[in-house]
Amino acid sequence: YGAVALFADRARVAGGSFTLSEANRELVVDLCRRLDGIPLAIELAAARLTVLSLEQIAARLSDRFRLLREGSRMGSPRQRTLRATVDWSYELLPEPERALLRRLSVFAGGFSLEAAESVCSGGSVDETEVLDLLGRLVRKSLMAVQDRGGVARYSLLETIRQYGWEKLSDAGEDQMVRDRHCRWFLQLAEEAEAEFRGRKQSAAFARLELEHDNLRAALAWSTDQPDADATLRLTSAMGHFWRQHGYYSEGLAWLKRALELSAGANPLRGKALLWASTLALELADYSAAERYGTESVASAQEGGGQWELGFAQHILGSVAFRMDEMEQAAQFLRSSFTAFQQAGTTWGLALGYQSLGLLSWATGDYDRALETADEGLRLFRMSGDDEQVASSLRLLGSVHLTMGNFTTASAVLQECLALFERLGAKRSVAHANNDLGILARIRGDLDEAKRFHTASLQGFRQLNVHQGVGYALVELALLALTEKDVASALSTINESLIIFRDVKDRAGIVKCLECRAASEFQEPYRAAMLLGAAEALRESIQNPIEPYLRDWRESIVVTAVQALGAKEYDLAYSEGMSRSLDEVVGFCLEGRWPPIGSTGSREEPKPLIAGHPRNNSGR
Structure with missing residues (x-):
């Protein structure tokens, strides 16, 4: 407060029009902090208000000795500029x-x-x-x-x-000292990386977070030289940290620079490609993730070991999974599991089991999902990798949630959230909050559900994870529908649908279409058409509806059938199944719905019999 008061007083003495107010107080506080609270520096900055705005002064502080070079004529020579004062202290x-x-x-x-x-x-x-x-x-x-x-x-x-x-x-001395600085922090990063998958991982991640600014400076130096080897080593060592702590865009930018500096296939480049693929995947840039992943597989096949090949295939399987290409995902993930088996590492086997469990859960084989996820969890606990222990817990919690084992799901997901929070895994914390919000809504605790989903949404937005934002929004839309707030639900569904359309997340689009169907209770033909479109999409991506959503979806079906009658419902449902995905998404977002019965189905309307999605939602 003393520094701020000094700034305001010196500004008044300088004769400018500046007045300290609530609107500019925060900027003044930041400016005084950046000037280290040095009285002379603050006085000289305030004097500049006669010719510069407060914002301009703040923007020029990176060259403060030039900015603050004229002081009061009343002071001694060494007090008339900031540089002269520091010069005097330095020479002593x-x-x-x-x-x-x-x-x-x-x-x-x-x-x-x-x-x-x-x-x-x-x-x-x-x-x-x-x-x-x-x-x-x-x-x-x-x-x-x-x-x-x-x-x-x-x-x-x-x-x-x-x-x-x-x-x-x-x-x-700048060349010598910067070289030493780069070597020191390269060694620090590589030592930390060796601990990322074991019992010391939490301390290792914290160490890199503490030194992140120094690591950035080391990367800037190695790329400016340019030193391709040092840049590849440093970016490869930091890839896991960037993913864990949510620095997706920054990390990918450094990795791209490292790959530009290197040429030819070698194991170090292959490792950088792995992390580039991983971070591109987190940013939902699937084409880049697939491109980097494919090159990393080729690199592993040429000169890497079975572990590197297994991890590279795991990444490509994850890309296919995110794109809802389940058959391709299964091929990559099974090949990855085989490579990890041949490598003979506990951690690799654990990741293989976890991935196959995720695939089984997504395709509706819940018993198999529990079995493989549990084995992955057991092996990750043996390895001491708390991050992957938490990931396995999240998968197990999700499977139990899907199967209706809510008490078990709650305990497992709470343990998962606590672990992710301790590790500082921001993206994973946001996912776990979303899962717990779903559980709270199912149990009828809408306030708790809203708290979890709002925390999830905030976390994803801070990390700029658009896909995660979409999933948090669609759950908030479901909450709004539960509370009969249709206007809010429609707005939120549309925001989510735009995200899923842009990142080509068809599983997310399914959720939006079903939510939109629930909101169209005054337009039952639209509701039935949307349910048909959602079911066609579910079938195409092998994505059965979660058991805990079946009753909710069935209630939408019953309402629409009661309003339309069986024959009209079947017509609308079949029309939805025959429409292209782009058409249906366009209807929702643009609001220009086609006339009822304006297009025929590719097949005859299905009768009201057992096995029809209307009577057996979720299969």
Whole structure:
């Protein structure tokens, strides 16, 4: 508050029109923070309000020494510019402190003692003296130190860091220090990667999150050189972290750059292709995911081992699964399982069982899904991979939910959510919240359901996971229908339907069509047509309706039959089955519905007999 008050006072003295208000207070607070609370820097920034707006000043702080170079004529020469003041302080330092300070400017977002010793020692800075030198810089208020979980974490004031960066270049040390910095964080990333699938994974992920800014700086340096080997190694080591913590777009951008720098097939490039495919899949860019995945399979077949081949085939199977190509998904996932068996690793076998369980669940073989998912869970527990333990729990919870085992589903999904939250797996947390919201709605706790689905929606939106947003929205639409809020339901269904159409998620479109049918109780012919279109799509992608939704869907059927009569219902239903998917989606989104009976079905209307989806919804 003192810094903000100083800024407002100096702005008033400068004679400008600036007035501190609620509208600009947050920006002033941020500006003072970025200036490290240094009084002179704040005074000089406030003086610039006579010629620049507050927003312009904030935007120019990356070059603060140029921005803040004119001060009051009343001060001593060293107080008239920010640079002069820092110059004066810098020149007072003994050479070892000056050398360390300028070398420390290579770090972004803080650093550990060990990193400073490795990266910044040499010449006048003896490695054994780095700790004492850091202490002196802290006492002189040129840097800060914080306790992070019992470990000291150091950081330069941003103003001092920018100054040190210039001095590092002037001293001709920038190449050497940045090389050391890159090597240190490459080693850190590779050591963390070795722990991603075991009992130390939580600490490993946390370590990379803490050093993420430094890892970005190392990547920027390796790509600028360019150093293809270092870039491939670093991006490959970070792929799992990027996926786990939701950095899909950023990670894929770095991986693309790494792949552009490399040429020819080699195991390291194949590993980068694996993670590029994985992150493209998370972003629902299926064509890119398939392209990278196909190249990674070829790379594994040429020079990789069975484990690499199994994982590459697993990714391609996941791509096919997301695209609702179940036969192709089954082929890839079974080939992946065979490769993992030949590799003989517990983790690979566990992933194989988990994937086959997911496939069985999606295609309605629930007993088989329970059996394989449970075996995957057992093996993941043996390996100590809590992330995959949580993923297996989510699959088991979903299968139990689908089968109506709600008490078991609740316990399993709650355990899954707690694990994902502890690991910081943001996307998976959003999925687990959505699953628990479905369970709460089925049990009649609509407030709890809304809480879970809203948390899920917020999580997916923060991560920019459009497909996840679509699934959270369609569940919120179901809630709105349950509460008889049809207008809200229609709006939410349409938003979800647009997402699923754009990412080509046909299973999601099915859910939207059935929800839309439930909202059309005043237009029973439309409702019946939508049910027919949804059933045709379910059959084409081998996606049976979940057992817990059968009664709900049957209630829509009964309402429509009562309003139309059996013959008219069958006509509408068959018309829906004969329409193209693009046509039906267009009717929903554009609101221009065809006249009743305007197109004939490709087949005769099906009679009201057992086995008709109207009497046996969900098969």
